[in-house]
Amino acid sequence: MKEFKDKNYWALILGGSSGLGLASAKKLARHGMNICIVHRNPRMQEDIILKEFETIKQEGVQFKSFNSDAFNTDKRNMIIQELKSLFGDNQKIKTMVHSVAKGNLKPMVSDDNNELKHDDFALTIQAMGISLYDWVKVVFEANLFAEDSRIISFTSEGNSKAWKNYAAVSAAKVTLEAITRNIALEFAPFGIKANCIQAGVTDTESLRMIPGHEQIIKYTLKRNPNKRLTIPEDVANAVYLLNKDEASWITGTIIPVDGGEHLS
Numbered sequence: 669m670k671e672f673k674d675k676n677y678w679a680l681i682l683g684g685s686s687g688l689g690l691a692s693a694k695k696l697a698r699h700g701m702n703i704c705i706v707h708r709n710p711r712m713q714e715d716i717i718l719k720e721f722e723t724i725k726q727e728g729v730q731f732k733s734f735n736s737d738a739f740n741t742d743k744r745n746m747i748i749q750e751l752k753s754l755f756g757d758n759q760k761i762k763t764m765v766h767s768v769a770k771g772n773l774k775p776m777v778s779d780d781n782n783e784l785k786h787d788d789f790a791l792t793i794q795a796m797g798i799s800l801y802d803w804v805k806v807v808f809e810a811n812l813f814a815e816d817s818r819i820i821s822f823t824s825e826g827n828s829k830a831w832k833n834y835a836a837v838s839a840a841k842v843t844l845e846a847i848t849r850n851i852a853l854e855f856a857p858f859g860i861k862a863n864c865i866q867a868g869v870t871d872t873e874s875l876r877m878i879p880g881h882e883q884i885i886k887y888t889l890k891r892n893p894n895k896r897l898t899i900p901e902d903v904a905n906a907v908y909l910l911n912k913d914e915a916s917w918i919t920g921t922i923i924p925v926d927g928g929e930h931l932s
Contacts (some may be wrong), residue, residue: 671912673700677762677814678730678755679911681705682738682803685717687872688822689767691900692907693724699908701762702730706738706747738768739795744802748810760814761807763911766821769874770795771840773833784835792836797843804851808858818911819851819862822903823922825930827866833879845922852920861919865906868898868926894927902927 679696683689684705693703703724709717725731732754736743751761771792774784800821807813823845826838844864851862869888875881888897906925909915924930 670698670700672696672762675700675762676702676759678702678704678751678759679763679765680751680761680803680807681765681767682799683707683768684733684765685709685713685720687767687769687874688867688870688900688903689765690720691904692765692767692820694727695901695904695908696763696911697724697727697729697731700727700729701911702759703732704751705731705733707733707735708737709735738803739770739799741802744806748806748812751812752810755812761812761817762814763818763820763907764803764807765907766800766803766819766844768795768799772836773878774836775833776835789836789839793840793843796837796840797847800844801847801851804855804860804862808855808860813858813860816859816913816916817861818915819848819860820907820910821848821862821864823864823866825866825868825926827922831878831884848922849920856919861910861916863910863918863920864922865903865910866922866924866926866930867903868892868924868929870898870900870903872900888929891932892927892929893931896927898926898929 679701681689681693684693685707693705697703721733734747772788774782774788776784804819821844823841826834827841827845848862848864869884889895903925
């Protein structure tokens with residue numbers, strides 16, 4: 669059932685060319701939501717990405733993508749202006765999915781010079797945390813949110829557990845969660861709901877960038893009650909559920925989507 673069909677709803681997916689963002693875009697498109705993806709990829713990946721985008725268009729929805737720097741204020745404003753023109757008066761953003769991964773995975777102590785520095789923290793927290801607020805604010809000020817809209821972002825168990833080389837990303841995830849809670853509180857009068865999904869260990873490009881990810885995978889397979897990793901589609905299913913009318917009373921929370929991984 670394409671429940672979002674003919675409702676003039678759009679999903680704005682930040683970081684939607686792979687992983688959780690792409691899976692969410694595909695799932696929402698399957699249910700009739702129009703899709704706008706903001707991503708940053710080199711030209712050599714263009715063919716693969718365009719093929720993925722083609723599968724979204726085949727769902728018969730409207731589709732728009734921007735290969736642009738989501739963290740640059742001028743580019744963000746330009747994207748918003750383009751969307752205003754595209755939407756006209758009667759199309760709105762039903763959901764904004766924050767799935768950007770840009771950060772530093774450096775150790776705090778190292779024999780070489782590749783140690784975590786102040787600037788690494790600043791860049792990571794800005795990109796993976798504060799940018800959520802930047803985007804919510806600019807979409808809100810442009811009056812592009814639907815009357816009952818959903819903000820969804822992705823956190824991880826690194827929000828409360830210390831993992832080697834993960835300090836900057838961990839700090840960014842905690843920032844993301846704090847900002848999400850306040851968006852839920854302060855934007856509630858405008859019909860905006862905000863939640864974080866705490867995904868289990870998922871085999872994505874982001875995971876493979878973490879030093880020692882092989883051990884993380886091995887440990888997770890033992891620890892997870894369902895004896896498998898989370899897949900992007902598991903998380904996309906939760907994104908879809910949070911967009912349903914029945915989920916309108918869920919806001920300001922962190923929802924584990926991990927097959928029970930957090931239990932042990």
